[in-house]
Amino acid sequence: MKIALQKTGHNRLLRVGLIFGGILFNVVMSFISHKYGLPIYLDTIGTMLVALVGGLFPAIVTAVLSNVFGTLFSSEVIYFGFVNAVVAIYTSWYIREKKFDHIKNIFIFLFTLGIACGVVSSIIQWGAMGRPQNPSVSALVEAFTIQYGLGEFISFFIIDILLNILDKGISIFLALLLWHFMPKSTCIKIRNSGWRQRPLTVGEIKRIGSLSMSSVHSLRIRITVMLLGCSTALTLIMGIVGITLYFKNAKAEKAEVALNAARFASEIINPDIIDECIAKGIYADAYGETEEALYRIRDGVTGVDNIYINQLSSDGWYIVFDIAPPDTKRHIPGEKVTFEEDMEPYVGSLFKGEVIEGVEEISSAGWVMTAFYPIIDKSGICMGYAVAESSLQFVSDYMRDFLLRVFFIMTSFFILIIAYGLWSSGTGMVYPINSIEKSVEDFIKAGDDQVELDESVRNMRAIDIQTGDEIEKMYRIICDMALNQTEKIRSVRRFSEATLKMQDGLIITMADLVENRDSDTGAHVQKTSEYVKIIVEGLERKGYYPEKISAKFKSDVVRSAPLHDVGKINISDKILNKPGKLTEEEFEIMKTHTTAGREIIEKAINTVKGEVYLKEARNMAAYHHERWDGKGYPEGLHGEVIPLSARIMAVADVFDALSSSRVYKPAFPLDEALAIINEGAGTQFDPKCVEAFMDSIPEIKVILNKYNQKV
Secondary structure: OHHHHHHHHHHHHHHHHHHHHHHHHHHHHHHHHHHOOOOOOOOOHHHHHHHHHHOHHHHHHHHHHHHHHHOOOOHHHHHHHHHHHHHHHHHHHHHHHOOOOOHHHHHHHHHHHHHHHHHHHHHHHHHHHOOOOOHHHHHHHHHHHHHHOOOHHHHHHHHHHHHHHHHHHHHHHHHHHHHHHOOHHHHHHHHHOOOOOOOOOHHHHHHHHHHHHHOOOOHHHHHHHHHHHHHHHHHHHHHHHHHHHHHHHHHHHHHHHHHHHHHHHHHHOOHHHHHHHHHHHHHOOOHHHHHHHHHHHHHHOOOOOEEEEEEEOOOEEEEEEEEOOOOOOOOOOOOEEEOOHHHHHHHHHHHOOOOEEEEEEEEOOEEEEEEEEEEEOOOOOEEEEEEEEEEOHHHHHHHHHHHHHHHHHHHHHHHHHHHHHHHHHHHHHHHHHHHHHHHHHHHHHOOOOHHHHHHHHHHHHHOOOOOOOHHHHHHHHHHHHHHHHHHHHHHHHHHHHHHHHHHHHHHHHHHHHHHHHOOOOOOHHHHHHHHHHHHHHHHHHHOOOOOOOOHHHHHHHHHHHHHOOHHHHHOOHHHHOOOOOOOHHHHHHHHHHHHHHHHHHHHHHHHOOOOOHHHHHHHHHHHOOOOOOOOOOOOOOOHHHOOHHHHHHHHHHHHHHHHOOEOOEOOOOHHHHHHHHHHOEOOOEOHHHHHHHHOOHHHHHHHHHHOOOOO
């Protein structure tokens, strides 16, 4: 175990080294491209190599961290982490499903990935940054636009896709080249280093994945959703807090700027000229000079868009000065303007001559922050207000740009989080648990088959789970339990086999006792048992009686065969060993050995409960003299009404009687004995049993030779 853990630790160091090597390669190549203004990026070579060697999760880690470190020389690189993550995912999937074993597959990979990355890259650059980031690309776009008369975005879209195809072509070529020269043994160690058990094949992974997906509450999905939900919630909370603070600070800053501008404007306005300017407008004596001063204030205070000098009326303003940008509609002096709805809460304060600051309103200039500063004459009377507006529109533009950039940045990290959740839950929980589940199922299916039980225990121990947590502890306990159970079953089987051998020995002993009373039946028990085995196996081979013939049936029939003449123990030696032909009365007595045998075995069945094989012994003892045509004894059964075991024994018993010598006859030659058996098919014997017997003549000869009979 210690050596295995050391090897696993060494392999994980190789994987970490591969990831850092891939990151370094990506960053160096990206830096070279950036420094020399190349129109291609070359920042995914390391990602592709790691995907080829280490698989999905190491490749995604390489992709995302490469773009993080790329910010050391270019702040825009961080936004393209999603593109690099797409490369990692697609390359890992492609090497697993399609392979790079044919030039056609390489070109399919190149064009599909190049187009996908080109589309995403175009959206990022145009959406988040508003322009191509590379000067060389900008020059190409400009030339393309002029040459073909297309829109700038369409030209950039086409150029970016073509450049991405070129970039990914160079990248995959270099990655495959590096992969080719890497030692295959090292690649296997790195790829398998992420497993915390025996590495699974692609087929096993897909099977386990389908099992997980079919679960209503998949553990893997729940963990991944939990990680993604927590990270999303954290990002949203931080984003909302950041945006709220930014808005608060921005509005406070704008309110202060507007208030300062309004105060400056109020200080340069002579209250005594307000009425004259309203009456005469631009023709008032001091109008031009005052307007010029107000323009200087507006242009001199950063962030101020409009300055107004207004005089209060009962329901609105009289415009005195309107210092607005040249491209906006201006009010003329003396024009009456009603209060905006946003101003209604402040009307009372205005008539009191109070300073009003930080009023958000929608005016003709858009969304603005407005400040009002009173213009007081020498008598302390408020003659009007200096009003300054500072636009808040840039805040919403900034927020849109900020959210878009955050989205592109966080997407790559979300992919990393999802990949980590899937990898961690997969290798640490889902795969080990499903492997344990499968091995336990195999152990249960093995039943009492010792060979299959031993094999299932070996397969279970070969999983070799090393998660170092409760799952590994559970796995070890299950392995020990399965091993102990198998050994107990083995012990029970040995005891059972010993018991069966003893039972078989008793059966043979009983049969020998009967046989030894009959001077003519030398080795009859042994030979008929072997003939029975030949016939039942022949029937199975030919597919006859499949609903009846099973492994247990074959065993029961062969083991029961020695008892077929057990009823002869009730027949007197005088009749049993009579050298001549039996009289009619003697034959009737002889026939009773079938019913006597049945009664003897039924008593044994009732005494030894559960010995099912004795039921076949009873059938064979009772009915082995029945005939297929119904002319046999003791009950005159016919056809398949006769138990199959008895029909098999009938052929074996008669053939042994024919091929063996008796006190009243010599042994028939083999050909003649076989001919008699064959003639009896369909009358005395089951034709299928005869067919199975006749197809096994070589085996029959072996048995005859074994017992020193001439063939």
